[in-house]
Structure formats: structure tokens, C-alpha cells
Amino acid sequence: MAVQQAAQINDAYQTLKDSLRRAEYLLSLQGIEMNAEQQTLQDPMFLMEQMELREELESVTACADPEVALVAFDTKVTAMQRHYLAQLQGQLSQSEWLAAADQIRKLKFIAKLKNEVERVEDQLLG
Numbered sequence: 001m002a003v004q005q006a007a008q009i010n011d012a013y014q015t016l017k018d019s020l021r022r023a024e025y026l027l028s029l030q031g032i033e034m035n036a037e038q039q040t041l042q043d044p045m046f047l048m049e050q051m052e053l054r055e056e057l058e059s060v061t062a063c064a065d066p067e068v069a070l071v072a073f074d075t076k077v078t079a080m081q082r083h084y085l086a087q088l089q090g091q092l093s094q095s096e097w098l099a100a101a102d103q104i105r106k107l108k109f110i111a112k113l114k115n116e117v118e119r120v121e122d123q124l125l126g
Contacts, residue, residue, distance in 0.1 A: 019085060019088075019107075020104060020107055020108065020111065023088055023092060023100065023103075023104050023107075024104060026092055026100075027097055027100060027101055027104070030097045032097055032098075032101055034101060034104055040105075041102065041105040041106065041109070042102075043102070043106070046106055046109075050109050050113070053077070053113060054113070054116070056073060057073060057113070057116055057117065057120060060073055060120060061120065061123070061124065066124055067124060070117065070120060070121060070124065073117065074114075074117050074121075077110065077113055077114060077117060078114075080110060081107065081110045081111075081114070084103055084106050084107050084110060085107065087103055088100055088103040088104065088107065091103055
């Protein structure tokens with residue numbers, strides 16, 4: 001029983017600590033489940049931008065100074081992430097649940113891209 005409660009407390013802490021998990025939880029309170037959803041993002045401009053960003057990330061290692069190029073790329077992606085988080089915050093505060101769900105989907109793409117940036121950084125430094 002104590003182990004189960006400790007696990008629940010830890011899960012709650014992790015949810016509060018992570019902005020995406022926190023937003024997903026708020027949507028779940030409104031009946032919108034993001035974890036088991038099968039719906040995909042339907043924003044072709046955003047998806048095209050993501051493809052271009054991934055191509056740009058792949059080309060970083062071929063630059064004359066890949067570390068500097070990677071820092072610049074990461075700065076750009078971080079700015080995008082902040083922008084989408086600010087939009088998400090506004091949508092949640094205005095109870096725009098479906099728009100917030102789309103924003104979470106976009107932020108998940110950005111989070112995966114940030115993970116790829118870390119992978120390339122490890123590759124360059126390792």
C-alpha cells in the first residue's frame with residue numbers, strides 16, 4: 001500500500017514538473033485523452049517545417065564548425081518551443097481544449113527534435 005502511494009506521488013510530481021504532461025493532465029480532466037489517442041496532427045505547414053528542421057539538423061555535422069551550428073540550431077528550436085508553450089498556456093487559460101490538444105501534438109514534435117539535438121551533440125562531443 002505504501003509503495004503504491006509512493007508511486008502515485010512520484011507520478012504526480014513528474015506530471016507537475018513537466019509542462020507537456022501537466023497540459024495533458026488538464027485536458028484529461030476535460031475528457032480529452034492524449035496518451036492513447038490515434039489522431040494525428042493535421043497542420044501541413046507545421047509538418048513541412050518539421051521536415052525542414054530535421055534536414056537542417058542532419059546538415060549540422062557537415063558544417064565547418066558543427067558545434068557553433070548546433071548551438072544556433074538549438075537556440076532556434078528552443079525559441080520555437082517557448083512560442084508554442086506560450087500559445088498553449090493561452091489556449092488552456094481560455095478553455096480552448098481542442099486547440100490546446102493540437103498545440104501539445106506540436107510540442108511533442110519539438111520535444112523529439114530537442115532529443116535529436118542532444119543525440120547530435122553527444123555524437124559531436126563523444
